[in-house]
Amino acid sequence: MSTTAPTTTTISVSGMTCGHCVSAVSEELEALEGVEAVNVDLNAGGISTVTITSGKELSPAEIGEAVAEAGYLVVANEA
Known part of the structure; x- marks a missing residue:
């Protein structure tokens, strides 16, 4: 039985200014298959x-x- 360690991806997003922005982006990302958490x-x-x-x-x-579906733009993507 093998267990895969979770993958962590960090991105920079422009235009987010409030709690509503956080909710919108988090909701769209959490809908992706395999996503366990968004911070x-x-x-x-x-x-x-x-x-x-x-x-x-x-x-x-x-x-x-x-992120675009939520109305924002990824400006940097890190591993």
Whole structure:
């Protein structure tokens, strides 16, 4: 029986300014298959850090599409 360790992806998202923004982005990302948790560090400077923990590797494209669906833009993607 093998267990895969969760994958953590950190992205920077522009335009998030309030709790509603956090909810919208979190909801879209949590809908992706395998996502276990989403943690948002809302930055007053306009670029927020979002950490996604998932049971499988997520592609930058699917993350970007989910964030765009919420109305925001991924400006940086880190491992």
